[in-house]
Amino acid sequence: MHKHLELTHVRNERKRNHDSAGIADIHEHTSLRTFLTLDRTTFENVQPTPKRQKKQHADATGIALVKLKPKKRATRASILCLPDELLLIILECLGRDVRTLCSLARTCHRIYRLCTLDLIWRPVTAGLYRPTTRRHVKCYGQAPQNDLLSFLRNLACSDYCFRCGVKATSKTELGAMGEKVLEVLSRRYCKGCQSTEFINKTDAKERFLVTEKQLGAAKYVPKPWYGKQSYLYLESTIEQLSLERWGSERALKEAKSERKPRNKTPRDFWHKFYDPFFYEYFDDHRYILPPYFGPPATSAQTNAITVHHPAANVTVSKTTDTAGVITFGNVSVNISIGAPNPTSGVSHHNHQAVVGSGSGSGPGSSSGPAGAQGYVAVNGGGAYFSLSVNVAGGW
Amino acid sequence: MSDPANITLVTMDGTTFTVPSAYLHRSKLVQDWLRSEGDKQAMEVKHVTPFVLQGVLNFCEIHAEDTSEPLADPADPTKPFEADPRDDAFRGMPDDQLLQFTMAADILQIPELVRLTAQEMASRIDGKSPDQIRAMFNPDDLAEEDVDSDNEMGEVGEEGAISK
Numbered sequence: 001m002h003k004h005l006e007l008t009h010v011r012n013e014r015k016r017n018h019d020s021a022g023i024a025d026i027h028e029h030t031s032l033r034t035f036l037t038l039d040r041t042t043f044e045n046v047q048p049t050p051k052r053q054k055k056q057h058a059d060a061t062g063i064a065l066v067k068l069k070p071k072k073r074a075t076r077a078s079i080l081c082l083p084d085e086l087l088l089i090i091l092e093c094l095g096r097d098v099r100t101l102c103s104l105a106r107t108c109h110r111i112y113r114l115c116t117l118d119l120i121w122r123p124v125t126a127g128l129y130r131p132t133t134r135r136h137v138k139c140y141g142q143a144p145q146n147d148l149l150s151f152l153r154n155l156a157c158s159d160y161c162f163r164c165g166v167k168a169t170s171k172t173e174l175g176a177m178g179e180k181v182l183e184v185l186s187r188r189y190c191k192g193c194q195s196t197e198f199i200n201k202t203d204a205k206e207r208f209l210v211t212e213k214q215l216g217a218a219k220y221v222p223k224p225w226y227g228k229q230s231y232l233y234l235e236s237t238i239e240q241l242s243l244e245r246w247g248s249e250r251a252l253k254e255a256k257s258e259r260k261p262r263n264k265t266p267r268d269f270w271h272k273f274y275d276p277f278f279y280e281y282f283d284d285h286r287y288i289l290p291p292y293f294g295p296p297a298t299s300a301q302t303n304a305i306t307v308h309h310p311a312a313n314v315t316v317s318k319t320t321d322t323a324g325v326i327t328f329g330n331v332s333v334n335i336s337i338g339a340p341n342p343t344s345g346v347s348h349h350n351h352q353a354v355v356g357s358g359s360g361s362g363p364g365s366s367s368g369p370a371g372a373q374g375y376v377a378v379n380g381g382g383a384y385f386s387l388s389v390n391v392a393g394g395w
Numbered sequence: 396m397s398d399p400a401n402i403t404l405v406t407m408d409g410t411t412f413t414v415p416s417a418y419l420h421r422s423k424l425v426q427d428w429l430r431s432e433g434d435k436q437a438m439e440v441k442h443v444t445p446f447v448l449q450g451v452l453n454f455c456e457i458h459a460e461d462t463s464e465p466l467a468d469p470a471d472p473t474k475p476f477e478a479d480p481r482d483d484a485f486r487g488m489p490d491d492q493l494l495q496f497t498m499a500a501d502i503l504q505i506p507e508l509v510r511l512t513a514q515e516m517a518s519r520i521d522g523k524s525p526d527q528i529r530a531m532f533n534p535d536d537l538a539e540e541d542v543d544s545d546n547e548m549g550e551v552g553e554e555g556a557i558s559k
Contacts, residue, residue, distance in 0.1 A: 008468055079494060079532035086501050089469050089509065093476070093517035106525040107532075 010119065011085040080110060087111065091120050098124055098152075121148040161190035163197060184221050185234065198232040208242035209255055215241070402429075403437040404452075410445040411437060418455040421465055423504035442502060447495045450485070454508055457481050466506035469513060476514050486515050490531045493519075 079087070091114060094100055101124070105115035114120070125148045144151045182188050189197055198221065204210055218241060221232040246252040272278045402419060404412045419425040428438050440448065458481075478486070485496065493512060500508035520528055 081494065081498055083501065086497060086509070086513070089513045090516050090520070093513050094521060097521060100521050100523070103523065103525045104520060104528060107528045 010117070011088050080108065084114065087114055088117075088120075091115065116149065118146065118148050121152065124148075125152060161193055162187040163189060163193040180221050180223075184219055197235055199235045199238055201231040201233070204233055204238045208238050209252060209259075210238060210241045210245060214245065404448060405437045405439045406443050406445045406448050407441055408445065410448075412445075412448060412452060414452055414455070415459075418452065418459045419503075421455065421458070421505050421507055423506075425503065440499075440502065443499045444495065447492070447499045450488075450492075450496060451499050451503060451505070451508065454482070454485060454511075455505070458507060461507075466510060469506045469509040476510065479511075482511055485511060490519070494532065 082090075091101070091104075094104070101115055101120065105112045126143050128143070181194070199207070201215065201220075204215065205212075215231075215233070218233055218237050223230045223232050242252055243249070246255060400416060401413050402416045402425065404414070406412075416425075416429070425438065443451075488496070493515060497509070497512040497516065500512055516532075519531060523531070
């Protein structure tokens with residue numbers, strides 16, 4: 001690593017030329033370019049500013065509102081007595097709290113210069129890239145090596161994803177919720193991170209057991225959802241609220257185990273209908289099953305062959321007595337050629353033509369209760385030809 | 396190198412402290428002084444008040460028997476800081492004294508004490524607003540033009556601040 005990039009080196013440098021070095025050049029020598037780095041020229045060419053005329057703010061009575069007290073010489077110990085290297089040690093001990101660093105930087109000019117050192121912000125940035133807890137990895141990829149402050153600033157505003165640091169280059173990459181998220185949380189999440197970082201209200205209540213009252217104070221992203229509005233919360237926020245309520249993760253887990261699971265339809269509701277044993281119940285109790293639960297209809301003869309043409313919905317059955325049954329959907333035509341059937345010979349002899357009324361009982365006819373049937377039989381001596389048309393009604 | 400049993404320290408106002416030299420084996424300043432040539436009557440410690448020096452010597456007395464490696468770097472991030480129950484008295488002191496102790500520790504170059512006080516100061520600064528920090532450690536002892544530019548700087552810093 002470069003020598004200048006070590007904070008220890010900065011401290012030693014400060015110690016060595018304590019008197020000669022001005023404060024301004026600490027950035028010059030050691031810091032990488034940051035957006036907060038003061039411009040060199042402004043300090044080199046600066047003239048000692050003339051003392052401003054101190055204004056006496058006086059009201060009508062003439063009493064000075066602002067007292068001009070003479071500058072005191074160190075009545076109290078000040079943090080500014082400490083040398084830079086000691087201040088840097090303190091800054092290093094501060095850790096990764098960004099808020100503290102910023103508020104410390106606002107206290108005075110000299111500390112501000114130290115606080116804006118790029119090296120001070122390195123652990124902060126590195127902390128973003130390292131898993132702080134086992135569950136959350138805040139950012140992916142490699143942490144930036146320089147220009148950390150501008151990186152952090154960009155991260156905080158819109159064009160980088162706060163979690164993964166991916167820069168949005170187009171408006172579509174902002175995602176549908178991008179604008180709203182930016183507005184509410186003042187940071188941006190890319191599409192992928194939005195799906196993992198956000199949690200809706202129902203899930204928040206169910207998984208983290210937070211109350212409605214707690215959620216009222218939390219920031220949320222309103223999301224249109226089927227004409228209604230759904231509330232998206234940051235998962236980390238919800239986790240924090242849950243910790244506030246339950247104290248620890250363990251307590252939350254215990255509380256969750258004590259609660260009854262929500263009464264809702266099991267996902268495998270339909271599975272029982274696929275279970276063959278489910279229907280045994282109906283058999284045992286002599287329920288009358290609707291016909292489609294029954295066995296598929298087969299012709300009376302065991303040695304019958306049925307050919308089905310699926311495209312035309314035509315079924316041709318051949319039996320031993322060479323009868324052909326042609327079925328078109330609800331219409332079936334029964335053709336039988338051969339020797340007279342002794343069982344049905346009586347009805348064939350009469351040259352009957354019966355139309356309507358379900359009295360017909362042709363061989364292999366499968367007419368339903370509301371079916372219509374036409375029946376023609378020609379008896380020519382020894383040979384026998386019969387044609388029957390069945391129109392099966394609905395079930 | 397002569398190693399006297401006792402070392403006499405003189406503070407800024409002439410008060411003298413005589414302590415066994417084993418107490419100060421952590422102080423790099425004293426060690427350098429012992430190694431150097433010349434008159435070894437009394438060592439003058441400037442910028443340190445007797446009260447503070449007394450406190451520092453108490454610290455040294457407490458930690459005289461410590462056998463741990465002397466710290467090379469007071470802010471070594473690889474070695475996590477663990478609070479020593481013997482140092483509770485140092486942690487409870489008011490802010491002004493804490494600053495003076497930090498200063499004295501830096502002058503005497505005792506890395507353990509520097510670390511202790513820096514950690515303590517850091518923990519006091521942690522989570523405070525700028526005004527609270529100003530009230531605590533009084534960094535606003537500035538010339539007027541400094542104060543003005545300080546305010547401008549503060550605004551910039553506020554914008555750059557990241558809400559976490």
